[in-house]
Amino acid sequence: MVWLFALMLFISGPVVADEGDPIIVSAPSRSEGTLKQQVSQFSRQVADITGQEQFARRGSTYCPRIIGLPDPYHRIILTKLEHAAKATRKVRAGPAGCQPDLFVIFTSDSAGLLKQIQLGNPGFVRRLQSDAKARQLHARAPVKWWYDTALIGVDGEPVIDGATYRTNASLISSGIAITLASIVVIVDVGLSDGYPLDSIASYVAMIAFAQIQVSAGRLAKAPSILGIFDRVSPRLDALRELTVWDRAYLRALYRIPPDRPLWRQRARLNAAMVEAIMEAERADQ
Numbered sequence: 001m002v003w004l005f006a007l008m009l010f011i012s013g014p015v016v017a018d019e020g021d022p023i024i025v026s027a028p029s030r031s032e033g034t035l036k037q038q039v040s041q042f043s044r045q046v047a048d049i050t051g052q053e054q055f056a057r058r059g060s061t062y063c064p065r066i067i068g069l070p071d072p073y074h075r076i077i078l079t080k081l082e083h084a085a086k087a088t089r090k091v092r093a094g095p096a097g098c099q100p101d102l103f104v105i106f107t108s109d110s111a112g113l114l115k116q117i118q119l120g121n122p123g124f125v126r127r128l129q130s131d132a133k134a135r136q137l138h139a140r141a142p143v144k145w146w147y148d149t150a151l152i153g154v155d156g157e158p159v160i161d162g163a164t165y166r167t168n169a170s171l172i173s174s175g176i177a178i179t180l181a182s183i184v185v186i187v188d189v190g191l192s193d194g195y196p197l198d199s200i201a202s203y204v205a206m207i208a209f210a211q212i213q214v215s216a217g218r219l220a221k222a223p224s225i226l227g228i229f230d231r232v233s234p235r236l237d238a239l240r241e242l243t244v245w246d247r248a249y250l251r252a253l254y255r256i257p258p259d260r261p262l263w264r265q266r267a268r269l270n271a272a273m274v275e276a277i278m279e280a281e282r283a284d285q
Contacts, residue, residue, distance in 0.1 A: 032274070039273050042245065043266065046226055048147075048213035053262050055269065056149050056178040056211040057253055058091050063098035064208075068106035077104060077201045080242075084205035087247040088254040091209060101182040102208055110144055110188040141214070142192035142229055143185060143200070145207050150181040154259040177258035183208055194235035199228055202239070206246055210253055224249075248276035 030038075049055060064081055066074050081102075085091045107113050154175055185204050192200055202225045206212065212226065219227030223245045228238040242250075252272035256265050 032278070035277065036270065036274055039270050039277070042222060042224070043249065043270055043273065045215070045218050045222070046210075046212055046224070046249065048211045049262065050213075052149075052178060054176075054178045054258070054260070055253060055256070055262070055265050056147070056180050057258065058088075058180045058209055060090065061092055061094040061098070062102050062208065063094035063100045064102040064104060065100035066104045066106075069104075073197060076197050077204065080198070080201035080205040081208060083202075083242060084209050084250060087242060087250040088209055089251060090254040103182075103184045104187065104204055104208075105185065106187045106189055108189050110186045110191070111140075113186065114144075139214070140191060141188070142195070143187050143203060143207075145183060145185040145212075147180055147211055148182040149211070150179050151176050152179055153177075175259060180209075180211060195228065195238050196236065196240055198240035199225070199238040202242055203228060206242060206250075209250055244277055244280045245273075248273045248280065251276045 047055065062081070062085065064078065066077055069077070082093065085093065105113070154177055185207065187200060187204070206225050215226055215230055217230050220230035220232075221227070223243050225239050225242055225246050231238070249269075252269045252275075255272045256268040260268070
């Protein structure tokens with residue numbers, strides 16, 4: 001968490017406000033088998049699990065801090081975060097006075113902000129380049145983010161050099177889980193100009209509760225808020241809410257046992273997501 005305090009030194013002042021073909025969904029007329037294929041592709045394209053043996057997710061609470069956005073607009077961000085938390089059916093907002101673990105920073109110059117951080121804390125940047133593939137530093141993207149993850153024992157106990165893993169591991173349980181300890185999201189107000197704040201807030205909310213990789217154009221036709229920057233439609237027409245698929249992904253992610261090997265988790269996640277989508281579609285009929 002040391003890097004968070006280094007980051008805050010630079011933002012404490014005022015800030016100006018799996019690969020495959022594109023997913024084309026024909027729901028609800030498609031078959032269950034087709035839906036399973038689409039869900040499998042979608043989950044591989046959105047999840048950032050590089051170098052990990054499990055999916056990561058939040059603990060039971062989150063504590064946001066919004067920086068660089070006028071106070072009257074904070075409620076929009078907070079409401080979208082609440083919607084995403086509700087979709088997990090596991091996570092809730094922390095109490096008043098909680099220690100922030102979700103930073104949402106609005107700036108007119110995300111590249112300049114990151115350069116400041118680089119000059120002031122080279123060690124943090126080296127770790128960022130390893131954890132986030134350096135793209136967060138150099139990409140011209142409306143939203144950039146990175147995660148700080150932590151290993152915990154399956155019952156919440158700390159893990160030191162994998163000791164808990166070796167002690168508690170079995171053929172079923174790894175003995176550990178990966179938690180999203182903290183998240184920093186930087187919104188470049190210049191590059192995101194023209195998108196409704198509701199759209200940006202919903203995008204931020206989705207990446208705040210699941211470890212999401214940069215879409216790099218893969219999600220233009222996906223039924224997800226995560227595809228808004230991949231699409232060529234007018235910015236004002238961007239989705240403004242989490243979709244059925246987004247909510248299903250979050251619900252499924254928080255249903256799977258946190259201590260299972262990745263291949264078991266993936267199968268459980270995909271099955272739970274299919275179930276959630278079909279349940280939502282039946283409710284809409």
